[in-house]
Amino acid sequence: MKASRFTTEQxxxxxxxxxxxxxxxxxxxxxxxxxxxxxxxxxxxxDLQLSEAKRLRALEDEDARLKRLVAQQALNLQILKDVLGKGR
Known part of the structure; x- marks a missing residue:
């Protein structure tokens, strides 16, 4: 997604x-x-106020971080399943 030229405050x-x-x-x-x-x-x-917008941005950042973490865990799990499946 393209980054905005404007900050949330602006x-x-x-x-x-x-x-x-x-x-x-x-x-x-x-x-x-x-x-x-x-x-x-x-x-x-x-009608967000500045403090609410900052909190929203923090939550969006945390959500993105958690989604990356879940995706990495799913990838690790798939790799382990592949390795264990080939060993049989």
Whole structure:
């Protein structure tokens, strides 16, 4: 997945500008984003505060780490099954 040019803090700042009444066209021009990007961010981050967004990011990082760990364990298990199966 492509990394965003914007940090979570910047995205929340842009969304707060939008919530404060800034026009979408102005936000798009000033920050160099598209309308779909703005609404995708709004869907993902909604009304999150900065502390909540940091916690969300930490949870996403932990989830990714755990998924890698499970995949590695599954691979190790498959290798052991292959080795034990060939020894018989």
């Amino acid at each position: 995205i929340i700042g842009i969304l707060q500008e939008h919530a404060a009444g800034a026009r979408v066209a102005e936000l798009m021009r000033r920050h160099g984003i598209s309308r779909p990007t703005l609404y995708a961010w709004k869907k993902k981050y909604g």
